[in-house]
Amino acid sequence: MDGRNAGPGLLRILGRPCLRGIDAVGGMTLFMLEGLRQIFASAKVFPRTLQQIYVIGYKSLSVILLIGIFCGMVLGLQGYYTLVQFGSVGMLGSAVSLSLIRELGPVLTAIMLTGRAGSSIAAEVGVMRITDQIDALDVMDINSMGYLVSPRILAALLSFPLLTAIFDVTGIIGGYLTGVLMLGINEGAYFYRIASSVTMTDVTGGFIKAVVFGLLVATVCCHQGYYTHRRRDSVGPEAVGNATTSAVVISCVLILAADYVLTSFLL
16 A cells, blocks of 8 residues: 555655746746837836946946956966966967857856846845835836836846956956966967957857846846745745845856856857
8 A cells, every 4th residue: 555655655746846847937938028028018118228237237347347357367377377288378368268258258247247236136126026016016007027127138138248248358358467467478479369269159159148148137036026925935025035045046057057058059
């Protein structure tokens, strides 16, 4: 009797979280599609998008510059002591630029923006939910998705590629500071290798990743904040904190997973 009941019991234990996961992915996908649809549904989205570009993009600029310069300096240092073993220090420009443009630039920019702007988005929308401000928008016949979510998604789609480009350029400058000014690599060789090795395909691939990461981060953070009141683990202010934490963790995991998938197709 116990043996006959073990099979269904195990399926029930495994099936419940799987169904919850499928439901969460489906709900988030529909949420994203509705947010994208609302971008084109109203002209009032664009003024609020400018405000969100300021919040997501401009206010994150100093962090991106700081991380970019140090990331490039570390790449220059590590790359130099690796390449010198093979007598190929002249390839340092290629190593630094390709590492940044293909992988580190889009990924680190997205992760930093998740911590800096994504957490703010989740907390802000979550507070609006628990204080009934979103319900008030619906009562006033203002589409809350178009008013709150769509501007943030559009701002992320525009800000992430721009900040990624800034990160890449800053990182290359950081590699120059370490490789050329500190370690004495020929300046002409450094920039020649960058110009000869980086192709438009590399740049386009990095921008594609940045756009996808921006869409994922904005969707996840808005979704976690928008449905804060439906959380099973907490209510009120505690739910906002948990929603913010979940938004950052889920976004970072999705960034790395999407990076693997995109790299597989772009290589």
